[in-house]
Amino acid sequence: MSIEHKTGRPIDELIRDGEDPELLYAELRSAFEQERGKASTPQQGQALRDRWLGRRSGLLSATNDHWLKAAPRELKPVVGKLQNLLRREIEAAVEAAARAAVEEQAQAEPDLDATLPGPERACGAIHPVRLALEEVLDIFRPLGYSVAEGPEIETFFYNFEALNFPPDHPAVDEMDTLFLNDGALLRTHTSPCQIRIMESKRPPLRYVVHGKVYRNDTPDATHSPMFHQLEMFAVDESITFGDLKGTLEHFVRCFFGPQTQARFRPSFFPFTEPSAEVDITCPFCSRSGCRICKQTGFIEVLGCGMIDPNVLRNAGLDPQRYQGFAAGFGLDRFAMLKYNIDDILLMYQGDARFLRQFR
Numbered sequence: 592m593s594i595e596h597k598t599g600r601p602i603d604e605l606i607r608d609g610e611d612p613e614l615l616y617a618e619l620r621s622a623f624e625q626e627r628g629k630a631s632t633p634q635q636g637q638a639l640r641d642r643w644l645g646r647r648s649g650l651l652s653a654t655n656d657h658w659l660k661a662a663p664r665e666l667k668p669v670v671g672k673l674q675n676l677l678r679r680e681i682e683a684a685v686e687a688a689a690r691a692a693v694e695e696q697a698q699a700e701p702d703l704d705a706t707l708p709g710p711e712r713a714c715g716a717i718h719p720v721r722l723a724l725e726e727v728l729d730i731f732r733p734l735g736y737s738v739a740e741g742p743e744i745e746t747f748f749y750n751f752e753a754l755n756f757p758p759d760h761p762a763v764d765e766m767d768t769l770f771l772n773d774g775a776l777l778r779t780h781t782s783p784c785q786i787r788i789m790e791s792k793r794p795p796l797r798y799v800v801h802g803k804v805y806r807n808d809t810p811d812a813t814h815s816p817m818f819h820q821l822e823m824f825a826v827d828e829s830i831t832f833g834d835l836k837g838t839l840e841h842f843v844r845c846f847f848g849p850q851t852q853a854r855f856r857p858s859f860f861p862f863t864e865p866s867a868e869v870d871i872t873c874p875f876c877s878r879s880g881c882r883i884c885k886q887t888g889f890i891e892v893l894g895c896g897m898i899d900p901n902v903l904r905n906a907g908l909d910p911q912r913y914q915g916f917a918a919g920f921g922l923d924r925f926a927m928l929k930y931n932i933d934d935i936l937l938m939y940q941g942d943a944r945f946l947r948q949f950r
């Protein structure tokens with residue numbers, strides 16, 4: 592247990608020899624200071640504490656036997672005081688050394704806890720409208736349909752006139768058209784893309800067109816001023832209503848499930864003749880009646896028909912030679928039915944809690 596000190600004699604020897612209390616105090620103190628300077632890790636701090644303050648074999652305890660006991664009676668109080676002073680100094684110093692060592696180590700090591708979960712990576716989700724679109728495209732692509740888009744800013748001609756709307760047709764108002772400067776407008780449906788494609792490509796044509804459409808509607812659970820439509824059409828030399836029916840029946844079975852049946856109801860659109868609206872058997876209650884189908888067992892999902900000869904003519908095709916069918920629907924509505932979403936506006940609020948569900 593020898594250590595360096597001023598007199599060059601081992602400290603335990605000094606203690607044993609009952610040196611002059613003041614001198615011994617100074618020796619012990621300087622010996623401790625030297626050792627403390629070398630203790631730089633928490634382990635070394637612990638060893639320093641054991642060596643000096645250890646109950647049984649610590650150096651301070653040894654001073655009881657050899658220093659205090661050996662001191663002449665009149666010096667005992669002085670020795671006791673010096674002992675206490677030394678103990679307090681050593682305790683404080685050991686503590687400070689331990690604290691410094693911990694701080695130093697904390698600085699040297701990065702603040703790393705390998706057991707903590709990693710930072711969450713912001714991972715995008717696929718928007719329900721996009722999910723529905725992909726499902727629809729997956730059904731039409733294998734049937735030989737190409738996919739196209741068109742401009743959202745349209746002319747009156749493409750949005751209405753070429754589609755056989757008479758100039759004073761109430762649909763121009765009914766569709767709540769948003770007009771822009773210079774006679775341009777935000778398209779109210781994707782049907783103008785039919786004209787654009789018929790103008791630029793020769794039949795046979797099989798196309799799916801999709802994109803945003805705009806109407807000056809007051810937003811509520813089923814209306815949004817911007818929503819998505821999808822339009823499919825085919826033009827060839829001997830197309831019949833039977834082709835339209837078969838195609839759409841196949842489509843709704845693929846999209847809503849194999850039990851789904853389609854009901855064709857006569858209707859009217861300026862750009863198709865004859866026209867129909869298609870209802871499907873309610874996928875939520877299998878026709879027994881529920882809140883979603885308003886107890887009717889059917890849900891209206893799309894409009895369709897044989898392309899009006901005037902429309903073919905407006906696009907530069909000879910209606911004597913070519914026929915076509917077309918169908919259009921709201922993709923948002925399809926997404927709502929498929930994923931059981933009861934408010935269209937949820938789709939456009941950008942709330943991550945809603946969107947995250949569609950990973």
Ligand code: DAH
Nearest residue numbers: 780782894895896917918919
């Ligand atoms: N364009 C119609 C609308 O927005 C939907 C539609 C109906 C499209 C019948 C069609 C169709 O292609 O044949 O209300």
